[in-house]
Amino acid sequence: MGTLTEEIFSRKLGREVKAGEIVWVELDRIMSHDTMSWLAIEAMRKVSNELGIEAKPKFPERIVIPFDHILPPANIDQAKMQRNIMNFIKEHKLPHFFQEGVCHQIMIEKGFVQPGNIIIGSDSHTCSYGALGAFGTGMGSTDVGIAYATGRTWFRVPESILINVTGEFQEGVYAKDLILKIIATLGVDGATYKSLEFRGDAITRMSIPERITLCNMAIECGAKAGLIEADEKTVEYLQGRTTENVDINNNGIIKANNGNYEQTFNFNISELEPQIACPHDLDNLKPINEVEGLELHQVFIGTCTNGRYEDLEIAANILRGKRVNRFTRTIVIPASTEVFQKANESGFIKIFQDAGCIVCNPGCGPCIGRHQGTMASGEVALTTMNRNFKGRMGSPEAEIYLGSPAVCAASAIEGKITDPRKRREE
Amino acid sequence: MAKAWKFQNNINTDQIIPGRYYPRENVEELGEFCLCELHPKFAKEKQKGDIIVGGSNFGCGSSREYAPIALKYSGVKCIIAKSFARIFYRNCINLGFPILVCKECYDEITEGDDIDVNLESGEIKNNTSGKKYNAQPLPEFVLKIVDAGGMINYLKEQANSENTNEV
Known part of the structure; x- marks a missing residue:
């Protein structure tokens, strides 16, 4: 009996686990990306040295290293760091190394995330994996390095907050609007140390990409994880994506079982409007009509939150046959090579380029301000x-x-914040 | 004499060390850039042993361990805040960088106050106002890691003791 979080930990440890317990867990996957892997490698060496064990990854096949934060490197230091990491990967024959998109998209689309898994990553948005019913959480490089060396880490099993979502989106309103609303309602530290468990008929109807958008942002209200029970859609999504440890049909599907929730929030999305999070925190949220008309210097569509095929499809349908404002730098970055190629086959990439967008290689792009759209003083951006x-x-x-993505695409055309529902009526 | 530097609620990791300043080969250099855009005066005038006093949700945002590393190499002795974000909190504990939770300190300490902190007892004294505070005690498991001087040392101690089943 327990929340989905407790049930996942209970299944993993083979005994009933309750929120508040400190547990040691053997991890299913350990993810680290280009800017954090080197510190993790150093931590692995240090802990191995202190423990008197050989300094090498305990389970090379469980480690996944996607380069994405600065891909390809934008300066000499970064190039050197990435080369050092690649030498480590080569030395230890780590099988899962990628240079083809945002780490979380790679983890999910390549089948490294399965229902019931417990995964840590050197990135705060590791909570995305809850979209497939896996407990994913971000940790620093010392924890990741220790996990490289020992295959394990400790958790304080979190209490859960239930987010119950009912109703149907109006046209022009999406999962992104909902998660922005949820975060502003709970507050930017409203779920610190907790799991957010999303449930309700609206969640059941959502596609896996929409669920990823929700879970991805759980950290933005401080949550340790964002979780959704796996179902037939999860199983269907994973078909053909996994080649090892496939256990998605029976044993892998874990459901919450009369758990004790610390708080419950109910959201009916039928009346929800497009939402805009204004500078400089996510609780500064406004319905779009309050910020419409604000001049934009940059629009960026992409990232682990909204860079999937379905997001690009929404943007492409708005941008088809249109031109973006010539003084609004509009950047589109598919979340992965798979997404890029599929979008290309559907003609979306041409639509974006014909509209005057700058389409970059898959990766994090300007999200961390290092390249591909770094902003100047006084510039204003709208992004996904x-x-x-x-x-x-x-x-x-x-x-x-x-x-x-809909608001971003409509706004890029006008060069100012624009309600996508109004453009459609024109 | 340790000077207090005051920061508001929701200080995020992008403010502690913006992404543009790392990765770099020598992480000690990050101390120079710590909080440099948010509080240029702090970046310029901070002295070794100074103390940061923050509001709620200190360290929110990314999992970058470069944030506590930057704070460590800035020379700051410790951070006292109303509350900390989860990943940042864990990173500090892992590195053995001292953080203290004290709700009243944020409300009552002014930037520039002279503060004494006893990290072992959690006693905080504001020499400017004469007021004394006690930081919230750390959870038992976390305290063991802090006492060991960080996670790696803790694991070493565990391995050296009879109880090796946690590694």
């Missing part, structure tokens, strides 16, 4: 990212607004 923190995309005097 998950964070609008001051200085995140470059100058601390730049402003970042967050919205759905």
